[in-house]
Amino acid sequence: GAVEVSVRSPVACWFSAMLYCFGGSVLSSLMLAEPPVAFLAKGTNIILASSVWYLVFYCPEDIFYRCFAFLPLRLLVAGMKEVTRTWKITAGVAHADSHFKDAWLVMVAVGWARGAGGGLISNFEQLVRGVWKPETNELLKMSYPVKVTLIGAVLFTLQHSQYLPIARHNLVFLYTVFLVVSKVTMMLTRSATSPFAPVEAALGHMFFGLQKIPSKVKGEGAASSNGSSVCDPSSSEQHHDGVKKRQAKKTE
DSSP: OHHHHHHHOHHHHHHHHHHHHHHHHHHHHHHTTOOTTGGGGOHHHHHHHHHHHHHHHHSGGGHHHHHHTSHHHHHHHHHHHHHHHHHHHHHHHHHHHHHSTTOHHHHHHHHHHHHHHHHHTHHHHHHHTTOOOGGGOTTTSOOHHHHHHHHHHHHHHHHHTTOSOSOHHHHHHHHHHHHHHHHHHHHHHTOOSOTTHHHHHHHHHHHHOOOSSOHHHHHHHHHHHHHHHHHHHHHHHHHHHHHHHHHHHHHO
16 A cells, blocks of 8 residues: 555655646646656646645644545545546647647547546556556546546537537536536445446447346356256265165165
8 A cells, every 4th residue: 555655665655646646747748749747847736746745644643634534624625626627627628639630539538638647547656656456447447537537528629629519618617516516425425336327337238238247147157056956856866766776686
């Protein structure tokens, strides 16, 4: 975990935290062939993120962490983070359009990377901490923030290309309200289930034939268990018949 790394190697812990905070900027810069270290030029942001990192891991008696473990403060910080996510998505879409005019896929990809870069490069961030878990790849099993950021990137790309008949400020307001409300609700109910789960299951079953638990596996497992249960009585009956025949021969 991060706590062990903070004790063993503060430099690796700091670099990991910066990747998580500014991963969107790093990833989007790489996608547009720009310097990935450009985020380091914003000294104010680096100082602020580094100060929070230091207080979280090295504050005496974990006072800073305990203060923000208070639920109202956690809800406030989570809401502010979702507002920032919207800004990052819109900035990424506009930045991609300035490089590739009306390139939908590029705009969606860069907006997605800018808004959810910390999650998309989580495997590299784990490597910095000495952990390798390829099964946690976001493309294999997307988390809710990555999914909702992708949806936002698509919506803002359509709006930016004037294919979505809604003003930009209205879309920003509605999308941000949805992010904040859904995040706060998930935190209050302590639910890790994505609000899109029913829609994803329906669309996955409709277009790709996806099922939560394959029925074939269930059928094969049931058949094998039933077969074994059937074979056991028959084999025992054959064994008893053989014993009876041998006893009859002995008596003869």
